[in-house]
Every structure is written in C-alpha cells, then in structure tokens.
Amino acid sequence: MDIKLINGGVCAAKGFKAAGVHCGIRKNKTKKDLALIVSDTICNAAAVYTTNLVKGAPLTVTKNHISDGKARAVICNSGNANTCNANGIEIAEQMSDLVAKELNINANDVVVASTGVIGQPLDIAPIAEGIPTLAKTLRANGSQDAAEAIMTTDTVDKQIAVEFTIGDKVCHMGGIAKGSGMIHPNMATMLVFITTDVAISSDMLQKALSGDITNTFNMLSIDGDTSTNDMVTVLANGMADNKEITDDGEEFNTFMKALNTVTVNLCRVIAGDGEGATKLLECKVSGADTPDTAKTVAKSVVCSSLLKAAMFGADANWGRVLCAIGYSGAQVDTTKIDVSFVSDKGKILVCQNGAGVDFSEEKAKEILLEREIVIDIKLNDGEFSSTAWGCDLTYDYVKINGDYRT
Amino acid sequence: MDIKLINGGVCAAKGFKAAGVHCGIRKNKTKKDLALIVSDTICNAAAVYTTNLVKGAPLTVTKNHISDGKARAVICNSGNANTCNANGIEIAEQMSDLVAKELNINANDVVVASTGVIGQPLDIAPIAEGIPTLAKTLRANGSQDAAEAIMTTDTVDKQIAVEFTIGDKVCHMGGIAKGSGMIHPNMATMLVFITTDVAISSDMLQKALSGDITNTFNMLSIDGDTSTNDMVTVLANGMADNKEITDDGEEFNTFMKALNTVTVNLCRVIAGDGEGATKLLECKVSGADTPDTAKTVAKSVVCSSLLKAAMFGADANWGRVLCAIGYSGAQVDTTKIDVSFVSDKGKILVCQNGAGVDFSEEKAKEILLEREIVIDIKLNDGEFSSTAWGCDLTYDYVKINGDYRT
Numbered sequence: 001m002d003i004k005l006i007n008g009g010v011c012a013a014k015g016f017k018a019a020g021v022h023c024g025i026r027k028n029k030t031k032k033d034l035a036l037i038v039s040d041t042i043c044n045a046a047a048v049y050t051t052n053l054v055k056g057a058p059l060t061v062t063k064n065h066i067s068d069g070k071a072r073a074v075i076c077n078s079g080n081a082n083t084c085n086a087n088g089i090e091i092a093e094q095m096s097d098l099v100a101k102e103l104n105i106n107a108n109d110v111v112v113a114s115t116g117v118i119g120q121p122l123d124i125a126p127i128a129e130g131i132p133t134l135a136k137t138l139r140a141n142g143s144q145d146a147a148e149a150i151m152t153t154d155t156v157d158k159q160i161a162v163e164f165t166i167g168d169k170v171c172h173m174g175g176i177a178k179g180s181g182m183i184h185p186n187m188a189t190m191l192v193f194i195t196t197d198v199a200i201s202s203d204m205l206q207k208a209l210s211g212d213i214t215n216t217f218n219m220l221s222i223d224g225d226t227s228t229n230d231m232v233t234v235l236a237n238g239m240a241d242n243k244e245i246t247d248d249g250e251e252f253n254t255f256m257k258a259l260n261t262v263t264v265n266l267c268r269v270i271a272g273d274g275e276g277a278t279k280l281l282e283c284k285v286s287g288a289d290t291p292d293t294a295k296t297v298a299k300s301v302v303c304s305s306l307l308k309a310a311m312f313g314a315d316a317n318w319g320r321v322l323c324a325i326g327y328s329g330a331q332v333d334t335t336k337i338d339v340s341f342v343s344d345k346g347k348i349l350v351c352q353n354g355a356g357v358d359f360s361e362e363k364a365k366e367i368l369l370e371r372e373i374v375i376d377i378k379l380n381d382g383e384f385s386s387t388a389w390g391c392d393l394t395y396d397y398v399k400i401n402g403d404y405r406t
Numbered sequence: 407m408d409i410k411l412i413n414g415g416v417c418a419a420k421g422f423k424a425a426g427v428h429c430g431i432r433k434n435k436t437k438k439d440l441a442l443i444v445s446d447t448i449c450n451a452a453a454v455y456t457t458n459l460v461k462g463a464p465l466t467v468t469k470n471h472i473s474d475g476k477a478r479a480v481i482c483n484s485g486n487a488n489t490c491n492a493n494g495i496e497i498a499e500q501m502s503d504l505v506a507k508e509l510n511i512n513a514n515d516v517v518v519a520s521t522g523v524i525g526q527p528l529d530i531a532p533i534a535e536g537i538p539t540l541a542k543t544l545r546a547n548g549s550q551d552a553a554e555a556i557m558t559t560d561t562v563d564k565q566i567a568v569e570f571t572i573g574d575k576v577c578h579m580g581g582i583a584k585g586s587g588m589i590h591p592n593m594a595t596m597l598v599f600i601t602t603d604v605a606i607s608s609d610m611l612q613k614a615l616s617g618d619i620t621n622t623f624n625m626l627s628i629d630g631d632t633s634t635n636d637m638v639t640v641l642a643n644g645m646a647d648n649k650e651i652t653d654d655g656e657e658f659n660t661f662m663k664a665l666n667t668v669t670v671n672l673c674r675v676i677a678g679d680g681e682g683a684t685k686l687l688e689c690k691v692s693g694a695d696t697p698d699t700a701k702t703v704a705k706s707v708v709c710s711s712l713l714k715a716a717m718f719g720a721d722a723n724w725g726r727v728l729c730a731i732g733y734s735g736a737q738v739d740t741t742k743i744d745v746s747f748v749s750d751k752g753k754i755l756v757c758q759n760g761a762g763v764d765f766s767e768e769k770a771k772e773i774l775l776e777r778e779i780v781i782d783i784k785l786n787d788g789e790f791s792s793t794a795w796g797c798d799l800t801y802d803y804v805k806i807n808g809d810y811r812t
Binding site: 306313400 | 457458459460461487489490491492523524525526527633634711712715716718719721723724725726728729731732733737738740757760761762799800801803804805806807808
C-alpha cells in the first residue's frame with residue numbers, strides 16, 4: 001500500500017474548502033487570525049482533547065457538538081485562547097452560531113477552536129465581522145491561508161497531504177497544524193485539523209485517531225507544559241466513494257497508515273518549529289522489555305532540559321541521556337544501555353553498556369551541528385521500540401516566553 | 407523554642423573541622439575542588455539519596471559505609487561526578503581509604519561524594535595528592551573553604567548554622583550545600599552536608615532527615631532533571647552533651663525544628679542560585695483537600711518552563727499558573743482557584759475563582775521585578791498547604807548548559 005505525498009493540505013481531500021483572514025483579534029494587521037474549513041457534505045468526525053483539567057471553553061463546545069459523530073465545518077481563531085473567561089462557553093457558542101448562519105448549516109456541526117493567551121476575554125465583534133469575509137473567500141486551494149491563520153509563535157505554517165487507494169478508489173487525506181510552545185505528551189497547545197474524503201464510520205474514525213495519537217502527538221514535547229486548548233480533529237466526508245470502512249481489516253489498516261503518515265509528518269514539523277528551536281530531536285528507543293518502557297524512556301530523554309540545552313550547544317553530553325533514562329520511572333538495566341547520536345553527517349556511539357566509550361569529539365560535533373538529530377538508545381533488554389520528538393532549548397525559547405503577553 | 411541563626415556553617419557544631427583545596431581535578435587553579443569535613447569523635451549518621459536509577463558510584467560506597475549508622479568524615483570532590491565509569495566504585499573506595507589512612511580512622515566511617523560531569527573517568531592521582539594537604543589545613547573555621555570546594559556552577563557558596571537548646575544544653579547545627587542545575591524533587595545534583603553536636607540515635611536521626619526532606623529538598627526544582635549523584639547527609643557527634651534523643655517527644659521536635667530551619671534556608675539559597683536564575687520563586691499552595699494535592703500543585707507550578715520564563719520577564723501571566731495546576735495530575739476544582747503574586751513591593755490578586763480579575767499591570771510589574779517572588783495559590787477546598795521552591799528560566803540557563811563539558 002502506497003502513501004504518496006501531495007500538495008493541498010487540508011483541501012487535498014475532495015469537497016473541502018478553506019480560508020483564513022485577519023479579522024482584528026490581533027493588532028498586527030498582516031497576521032491572519034481566523035480560519036475556516038468546510039466540507040461540501042456532512043462528515044463523520046472524531047477528536048481527541050487535552051488532558052489538562054483547565055480546558056478551554058472551545059473544547060467543551062466542540063466535544064458537545066461532535067458527540068453525535070458528525071461535523072461539517074471548523075472555525076478557529078488565534079491570538080486568544082478563550083480559556084478561564086467567565087463567558088467563554090457563550091463566546092464559543094456564538095462563534096458556531098455565526099458560522100452556521102453564514103453557511104446555512106447546523107450549529108451543532110461546527111468544530112470551534114481557539115489558541116493564544118489564557119484569561120483575557122475574547123471579543124466576538126471582530127469574529128462576527130470576519131466570518132462573512134471568510135465564507136466569501138472559501139476556496140479549494142485555501143489551505144495555506146487557513147494554516148497561516150492558526151499560527152501563534154509558529155515560524156512556519158504546517159501542512160501535509162497524502163494520496164492512497166482503498167479498494168479501487170483514489171483517496172486523500174490532509175492536515176494543518178499549529179504547534180510551538182506548551183506542547184507535551186497528551187496534547188498541548190497544539191491544534192491539528194485533518195480532513196479526508198475516505199468513507200469511514202465515526203466509530204472507526206475515532207478508533208483510528210485514538211490509536212494513532214499514542215504513538216504520535218502524545219510522544220511530542222516542546223517544553224513539558226500541557227496546554228489547556230489542544231485538540232486534534234478528523235473530518236471524513238466519504239466523497240472518495242470507497243465502500244465505507246466499518247470494521248478492522250486491510251482497508252482500515254491502509255487508512256491507519258495514511259493517518260500515521262500525516263500525523264508523524266506534522267509531529268516532526270511541530271517539534272522542529274518548537275519555540276526558539278534550532279534543532280529537531282528524534283529519540284528512538286529500541287530493545288525495551290515492554291512498549292511502556294520504550295515510551296517512558298523516549299519521552300523522558302526528549303523532555304530533559306539539560307539534554308535539550310546540550311543539543312543546542314552541539315555537545316555530545318551523553319551522561320544527560322543516561323541521567324534522563326535513570327529518572328524516567330521505567331525499570332531498566334542501566335548497565336545494558338547503548339547510546340549513539342545520528343544525523344545526516346553520520347552516526348557515533350558514545351556510550352556502551354551504560355559507560356562511556358572513546359569517541360571523536362570532533363566527529364560528534366560535526367554530527368550534532370546538523371538540523372535534525374536522532375538520539376538512538378538501545379536498551380538491549382527486549383523487542384519493543386518507540387520514538388519521541390522534541391527540540392533543543394535555546395535563548396530564543398526564553399525570549400519568546402519571557403514576555404509573551406505584551 | 408528559639409532557633410537562632412549563627413555563623414560557622416558546617417563547623418558551627420562542637421568538634422567539627424573542615425577544609426577545602428584545589429587538588430587538580432579542575433584545570434582552573436583558583437577553583438577549589440576537594441573538601442573534607444571531620445568530627446573529633448565518631449558520629450551517628452543518616453543520609454538520603456537520589457531516586458535516579460543511574461546512581462553515582464560514591465552513593466553506593468557511602469550507602470554501604472553508613473549502613474551501620476556511623477560516620478566520622480566526609481570527602482567530596484567537584485569537577486567529576488564519578489558516575490557511569492567502569493571503575494567508579496574502586497575510585498570511590500580509594501578516596502575513603504586515603505582519607506582513613508591520613509586521619510587514622512576507619513574507611514568504613516567515611517562518606518564519599520562527587521559532583522560534576524558524568525561518564526568521564528576520575529583520576530585518583532590529584533585526589534591522593536590533595537588529601538594530605540586537606541588534612542593539614544583542617545580547621546574549626548574551615549566551613550567557607552569546604553563550601554567553596556563543592557561548588558560547580560553555583561555562583562555563591564551555601565552555608566547556614568543555628569543555635570538552640572535541648573534540655574539545658576546549648577546545641578548547634580550547620581550545613582553546606584551545592585546546588586544549581588539538575589535539581590528536581592526527590593534529590594538532584596545537590597549535595598548537602600549537615601553537622602550537629604546534638605546527641606541523637608542513628609534511627610531518630612534518619613527519621614528526622616527522611617521526614618524533613620519530603621517538605622524541603624523534595625519540593626525544590628531548578629530544571630526538572632533529577633541527578634544521579636545527590637545526597638543529603640547528617641552527622642551528629644553528641645558533643646553538646648544533651649541526653650541522647652532516642653524517641654519522639656519535645657526534644658525530638660526541637661531537633662526537627664532546627665533541622666527544618668537549616669534545610670529550608672538551604673533550599674531557598676539553592677533555588678535562588680539555580681543555573682542562570684535571576685529570581686527565587688516560592689510557590690505557596692493553601693486550602694488543598696489533601697497534603698498530596700497541595701504538594702502536587704506547588705511542584706507542578708514551580709516546574710513549569712512557561713511560568714518560569716514569564717517570571718524572568720516579570721510578566722503576570724497567571725494563565726500559565728492555572729495551566730500548570732490543570733496538568734499537575736491533582737484533582738482540583740479549577741473554578742475555586744485564587745492566584746496572587748507577592749514580593750517586597752506588595753501583593754496583587756490576578757485570578758479569582760479560576761478566572762481573571764482586573765488588575766494594574768503596572769503594579770504587577772513592580773511586584774514581579776523583585777528578586778524573590780511568592781506565587782500564592784488558594785485552592786479554597788480544604789485545610790492543607792505546601793511550599794515549593796524554584797527559579798526563573800533565563801538566557802543564562804541555556805548558556806550554562808549548552809556547553810557545560812568544555
């Protein structure tokens with residue numbers, strides 16, 4: 001089963017249109033702040049949400065709206081998280097109502113999302129003004145505008161799309177995301193909107209998404225903070241005309257593989273564009289005795305502030321890798337651990353059986369100066385593996401977060 | 407019961423001498439790198455160790471040496487952690503042997519500690535050369551030299567001593583510490599050596615220490631990394647001549663209070679001198695339904711990279727406080743939470759019942775520009791409180807850790 005990368009982002013699947021405009025939530029008029037994604041027909045829908053107890057009002061509203069497994073549009077603003085506001089739910093409902101009225105659809109079929117500062121009332125006026133403009137500018141190549149409109153401290157827009165076949169039908173799936181700071185395993189200030197023209201039941205769609213994120217978005221960490229507003233949604237409108245996927249089997253597996261291609265790609269782009277990041281870190285753990293051990297170790301290493309700072313400095317400080325494994329909570333035999341650093345410039349073994357080995361600091365530096373670094377950890381204790389994604393800790397992370405609100 | 411602050415650090419208690427020298431582990435000749443603390447008589451001893459699975463060789467040796475509840479001397483080097491080295495145990499034993507021989511004491515009564523880089527073999531030669539010099543320079547006002555010799559990226563030496571009475575006897579307790587990076591609840595690259603002339607049984611000494619650290623050193627976080635080498639030891643030589651404390655009661659309570667004064671003071675100094683820190687953060691949680699909830703919330707807030715960066719920028723971004731409470735894992739009613747920021751410049755309420763309140767950004771800035779900030783969180787849901795200590799996240803943290811080894 002071939003998964004081919006294509007262009008088009010969230011509009012690559014048949015029947016989806018998108019738009020993004022500046023409506024005035026942000027002062028900077030050159031930054032778009034309101035995005036809309038719409039399907040020509042009703043979609044089966046699935047979503048996963050942040051585990052933070054403090055949940056943005058839009059999440060509560062969205063959860064309620066797609067409890068019937070159906071949705072047709074996504075409205076998302078950046079610049080204000082609409083969280084910890086007394087009238088948050090009311091505002092989020094108003095956003096849905098305005099979209100529903102404008103598009104002549106059911107308010108119950110609108111997914112609402114917000115991202116930005118917490119605890120500042122969100123004014124509905126600019127949004128009310130922006131929605132008609134959005135509706136007018138909806139188009140089949142609007143993914144770029146929507147992707148830009150959901151960005152906060154992101155430095156690049158994040159889009160991906162793939163083409164694949166189910167039965168004899170050509171299918172498509174695409175997504176846009178915003179990431180950057182406050183991203184930690186179990187969802188964080190991360191918004192991902194995925195669209196597909198595959199016909200698949202709501203139940204199987206939710207099963208696919210819930211299964212996929214345990215190995216993708218939940219293995220992604222920028223700074224260890226888990227945000228209040230994050231969610232991943234998938235809308236499937238069935239316009240590829242395949243026989244609806246209603247059960248496990250080959251077709252579901254193909255769907256899962258396409259979804260995984262989309263989500264891993266977005267994870268890597270989000271991690272590499274972490275706030276202030278200069279490097280994408282990919283921690284690959286193999287030889288674990290259980291899947292949980294593999295995950296726990298990979299996450300712990302990719303989250304270590306000390307290691308992240310060392311990677312920024314291209315310093316092969318493998319002791320910090322061992323240290324992070326040691327406090328991860330996983331029960332591992334530390335005397336069996338091998339660690340290598342890998343990049344396009346090659347691979348270097350720096351620790352074997354839990355102790356240092358002689359290695360060329362020069363070669364290590366050359367490897368670590370690259371933009372994408374793999375931290376390869378072999379636990380030599382079993383068959384299970386896992387990958388986690390993160391980024392280095394830099395001066396700019398501190399700068400960006402030292403005074404975000406002003 | 408009065409606990410009076412006095413001078414003298416680790417030599418404030420009767421019968422303790424200390425010294426610190428440059429022996430050559432570090433290249434910089436002006437930085438002392440080897441410390442010795444000795445009691446005139448055998449002491450009852452207690453210790454707590456890092457929870458990291460990767461444990462420095464010195465910890466294994468120390469644990470073994472004080473398994474009989476006795477010790478008389480502490481040898482500690484900085485510049486090399488003697489961890490993840492094939493011959494680590496051997497080197498740590500050699501350090502004890504050399505001290506024992508030089509002082510004519512039992513090697514089994516020596517506490518060994520090391521701090522610095524992980525995974526680089528520790529050469530015994532400079533230590534063997536340094537120990538006779540150390541022994542010769544031991545003196546009753548040597549705390550300063552010892553405190554300096556255990557520093558790594560610390561910018562100030564850390565000492566404290568107190569005087570108090572048990573029965574009709576004047577007693578003393580003092581300590582030195584090294585802290586800075588890689589400090590996280592449950593011990594981290596932190597070494598604390600406490601001495602006292604109180605007569606107290608080994609069992610009660612261990613009980614006092616183990617009880618105290620759950621509210622002190624285990625509530626301290628610089629960067630979330632838990633080090634491989636940390637420990638806190640207490641030596642009690644009984645020279646104050648009080649009736650030995652062998653059970654709970656008023657005298658044990660006085661001892662606990664003195665110990666807590668010493669440890670809280672060291673926690674605050676260590677937090678305020680976190681790597682690159684410009685501010686001491688003290689997170690006070692009250693009104694929790696259980697002691698665990700109070701601790702979990704306090705730790706989570708003080709560990710949030712986003713909040714730490716906001717404090718560096720003197721930005722009253724209380725949404726990040728709520729966010730960190732929400733993902734802490736504690737079950738709290740987020741709609742009851744009040745948050746204030748407090749410093750010498752006053753107190754400002756920024757969040758009430760989980761939502762923002764109008765406040766003067768100017769006044770908040772004035773408060774947050776101070777060197778010591780209290781984040782005051784009221785959960786309004788019970789009777790329990792807890793305090794955690796940490797520091798802001800700054801450019802210099804990244805700089806210090808971007809290339810620590812070279």
